[in-house]
Amino acid sequence: MSILVVGSVAFDTIATPSGRVEDILGGAATYFSLAASYFTPVRLVAVVGDDFNASHENVLTSHGIDTRGIERMPGKTFRWGGQYLDNLNEAKTDFTELNVFEKFQPHIPKEYVDTEFLFLANIHPTLQAAVRLEMDCVRLTGGDTMNFWIQGTPKELAETLKLVNVLLINDTEVRMLAGDKNLPRAAKKVLAMGPQALIVKHGEYGATIFFREGAFGIGTHPFRAPALPIEEVKDPTGAGDSFAGGFMGYIASQGEINREVLKRALFYGGVMGSFAVEEFGTERLQNLSRGQIDARFQLFRELTHLG
Amino acid sequence: MSILVVGSVAFDTIATPSGRVEDILGGAATYFSLAASYFTPVRLVAVVGDDFNASHENVLTSHGIDTRGIERMPGKTFRWGGQYLDNLNEAKTDFTELNVFEKFQPHIPKEYVDTEFLFLANIHPTLQAAVRLEMDCVRLTGGDTMNFWIQGTPKELAETLKLVNVLLINDTEVRMLAGDKNLPRAAKKVLAMGPQALIVKHGEYGATIFFREGAFGIGTHPFRAPALPIEEVKDPTGAGDSFAGGFMGYIASQGEINREVLKRALFYGGVMGSFAVEEFGTERLQNLSRGQIDARFQLFRELTHLG
Numbered sequence: 001m002s003i004l005v006v007g008s009v010a011f012d013t014i015a016t017p018s019g020r021v022e023d024i025l026g027g028a029a030t031y032f033s034l035a036a037s038y039f040t041p042v043r044l045v046a047v048v049g050d051d052f053n054a055s056h057e058n059v060l061t062s063h064g065i066d067t068r069g070i071e072r073m074p075g076k077t078f079r080w081g082g083q084y085l086d087n088l089n090e091a092k093t094d095f096t097e098l099n100v101f102e103k104f105q106p107h108i109p110k111e112y113v114d115t116e117f118l119f120l121a122n123i124h125p126t127l128q129a130a131v132r133l134e135m136d137c138v139r140l141t142g143g144d145t146m147n148f149w150i151q152g153t154p155k156e157l158a159e160t161l162k163l164v165n166v167l168l169i170n171d172t173e174v175r176m177l178a179g180d181k182n183l184p185r186a187a188k189k190v191l192a193m194g195p196q197a198l199i200v201k202h203g204e205y206g207a208t209i210f211f212r213e214g215a216f217g218i219g220t221h222p223f224r225a226p227a228l229p230i231e232e233v234k235d236p237t238g239a240g241d242s243f244a245g246g247f248m249g250y251i252a253s254q255g256e257i258n259r260e261v262l263k264r265a266l267f268y269g270g271v272m273g274s275f276a277v278e279e280f281g282t283e284r285l286q287n288l289s290r291g292q293i294d295a296r297f298q299l300f301r302e303l304t305h306l307g
Numbered sequence: 308m309s310i311l312v313v314g315s316v317a318f319d320t321i322a323t324p325s326g327r328v329e330d331i332l333g334g335a336a337t338y339f340s341l342a343a344s345y346f347t348p349v350r351l352v353a354v355v356g357d358d359f360n361a362s363h364e365n366v367l368t369s370h371g372i373d374t375r376g377i378e379r380m381p382g383k384t385f386r387w388g389g390q391y392l393d394n395l396n397e398a399k400t401d402f403t404e405l406n407v408f409e410k411f412q413p414h415i416p417k418e419y420v421d422t423e424f425l426f427l428a429n430i431h432p433t434l435q436a437a438v439r440l441e442m443d444c445v446r447l448t449g450g451d452t453m454n455f456w457i458q459g460t461p462k463e464l465a466e467t468l469k470l471v472n473v474l475l476i477n478d479t480e481v482r483m484l485a486g487d488k489n490l491p492r493a494a495k496k497v498l499a500m501g502p503q504a505l506i507v508k509h510g511e512y513g514a515t516i517f518f519r520e521g522a523f524g525i526g527t528h529p530f531r532a533p534a535l536p537i538e539e540v541k542d543p544t545g546a547g548d549s550f551a552g553g554f555m556g557y558i559a560s561q562g563e564i565n566r567e568v569l570k571r572a573l574f575y576g577g578v579m580g581s582f583a584v585e586e587f588g589t590e591r592l593q594n595l596s597r598g599q600i601d602a603r604f605q606l607f608r609e610l611t612h613l614g
Contacts, residue, residue: 088488088489181395182395182538182539182540183511183536184536184537184538185538185539187536188538202512204490205509205512205513206512206531208536210536221606221609221610222536222610223609223610223611224513224533224610224611225611226531226611229490229491229494229515229517229529230491231489231491231492231495232489232492233489260613260614263613263614264613267613299528301613302528302530303528303529303530303531304530304531304532304533304611304612305611305612305613306567306570306571306574306608306612307567307570
């Protein structure tokens with residue numbers, strides 16, 4: 001089954017203890033698309049400027065990603081600059097130039113309207129909701145958001161959360177959204193806002209999925225997937241979006257949506273996040289095989305499963 | 308097989324968002340002993356003052372803990388006061404009165420010298436080493452330490468680490484001890500200091516065991532156990548010591564020491580830590596059954612294992 005992602009395509013300038021890169025292809029939708037492309041056909045809705053050329057597009061199309069939804073506008077593509085010199089767990093933003101992204105109004109190509117799996121990457125919640133409402137056949141909607149929207153547009157976000165089946169955010173965002181420092185309590189409050197499942201990303205400690213009672217199966221127990229202890233994290237940019245790509249891509253590749261599928265998807269999310277940080281930008285995600293992915297899935301299993 | 312623990316018995320005054328208690332029985336060796344007592348016979352070496360009375364001792368002896376190693380000295384028992392009002396993950400110390408603990412010189416009763424499993428709770432590294440060297444039949448030594456010794460007595464600690472088979476410390480301590488912020492790299496450096504295995508406790512995110520190559524079996528892969536998402540942590544005091552008690556107690560209860568046993572022990576460590584925080588002080592640890600413990604072990608399994 002195809003998956004549609006709506007979000008940012010960007011050029012990033014990144015400094016980490018391992019080095020520095022300038023104006024490399026990035027953006028949430030790019031990372032998501034590449035990660036998901038190893039599991040299922042991906043359709044991409046985004047906006048780029050004149051500086052997005054054929055070689056950039058080729059990175060996507062060579063992975064079978066459908067780029068008909070990429071709108072070209074006069075001007076420059078979204079640019080972000082950030083560094084992780086003191087702390088690999090948190091980016092310090094050096095600059096943000098929205099450029100063509102400032103006026104982004106997602107247009108869903110007619111050929112995409114029947115897509116059954118949807119991921120709303122981190123954009124304005126009102127745009128997220130509009131996209132979801134334009135789609136007719138969606139079986140599962142995943143979504144991301146961030147502190148900026150949680151604090152700045154809480155009402156709009158509340159409306160969007162009613163349309164999202166699985167929300168994927170990090171510890172800090174869950175606590176902020178719920179106004180509760182205790183994670184399982186905060187998770188319960190977020191689930192009461194709309195989503196049937198909440199994935200909390202813990203960075204190097206993995207991720208936990210919390211289920212609303214009765215959603216996707218029986219019970220209320222959460223489930224936890226590990227992250228891989230990695231000796232050299234070259235560039236953490238895009239780890240969360242790659243996680244989402246692995247998670248949603250795996251689900252879309254399966255016929256059924258149930259708890260066992262969601263649990264495996266959580267492992268695949270961790271797997272794709274662990275690859276993403278091994279090289280700068282999307283480099284590692286561009287050069288993977290399904291065999292390497294499944295071998296790492298096994299490693300994640302060995303990392304957590306008793307004999 | 309019996310396990311011997313050497314460490315502090317204390318009276319704690321604790322404030323958390325759930326309430327406040329005064330002068331309740333605590334100390335690393337107390338938490339460890341109670342947690343381990345559900346798995347194996349425990350022998351305790353510690354020092355107490357005149358204020359340690361029969362009812363305190365009964366808490367231990369009623370769990371079959373051998374208290375012949377508790378030395379009584381004139382004066383008051385070690386007292387600690389702390390709070391977790393702002394942050395349940397880190398204690399803020401209000402006061403520390405070492406009292407009789409200041410001159411603690413562990414004496415191993417003759418009846419204890421043949422003990423095969425040893426846990427050196429967090430005391431001066433020179434005392435830890437002396438205890439280990441006094442024992443003749445030890446098959447496995449576990450040990451704890453803290454920032455105070457890592458920074459204050461690095462040479463003494465380095466000597467002790469050569470005698471410890473499994474070191475159990477938290478993220479911050481591992482990074483401090485290795486002088487490296489990256490966890491798997493820091494773990495490798497700590498393993499080069501002596502221990503065959505290192506357990507890094509991640510608080511609410513569980514714990515990871517790193518193995519030195521070839522130790523306890525084949526391979527270098529780490530293993531990760533979860534923590535239980537708990538909606539109300541009443542009192543985090545002693546969670547780490549209870550973890551160590553469950554971990555070491557389970558190992559001592561098994562005939563063999565191999566990776567599979569250590570992995571299961573890591574789960575039991577998490578299980579005992581998760582019980583400890585449900586009530587103030589040692590209350591929850593005093594009132595458990597092996598059935599409840601094994602049911603929670605199953606819960607930990609369901610929390611992490613794919614079908």
